[in-house]
Amino acid sequence: ETGVTQTPRHLVMGMTNKKSLKCEQHLGHNAMYWYKQSAKKPLELMFVYNFKEQTENNSVPSRFSPECPNSSHLFLHLHTLQPEDSALYLCASSHGQGVGEQYFGPGTRLTVT
């Protein structure tokens, strides 16, 4: 699990707050991903970055804003979220986009009140 770390592990925020989720990978990978995991639903891909460039935005609302300053770090900036955005947000990385398995972090459990 130390290959991909995420902070914070738990976050409670109001609908008017602004917060950021952080992901860091120590595996030398070039692709990073954000997923949303809700109860009783499959993992939903949100964003993909390959060599710091965003290559996939899976129709995610603009209240979620990703940032990838380098291949090791990935952020998800949150603004004016809705209660239905409460979920586990998972970060993953892989050697390259579509190359090999993805390694996941432990996730951030987000609750929007």
Add this chain to the structure above:
Amino acid sequence: GESVGLHLPTLSVQEGDNSIINCAYSNSASDYFIWYKQESGKGPQFIIDIRSNMDKRQGQRVTVLLNKTVKHLSLQIAATQPGDSAVYFCAEKVGGNTGKLIFGQGTTLQVKP
């Protein structure tokens, strides 16, 4: 459409028995498949993968079988242990070399002592 499904949401087995978790996928062009295990409070952990040019692959106590004719994937766990209790996800890669993973909903494996 793109969908990956698991046949049963929950599977309960006796410790020491073999477990078989099934998955059906819909995209006949998918060329790579992965099984992940997710324990409570953790992110998904890679178990085993298989490419579409194979029909069987074995790991330590796990075997993945791929039947492309009926678009079916299964994970077999030999001598199931209490530590195997988790949610198991299958995923297929769609979209070629830089494709994305599409995840199934997950099967919860419960191991009875």
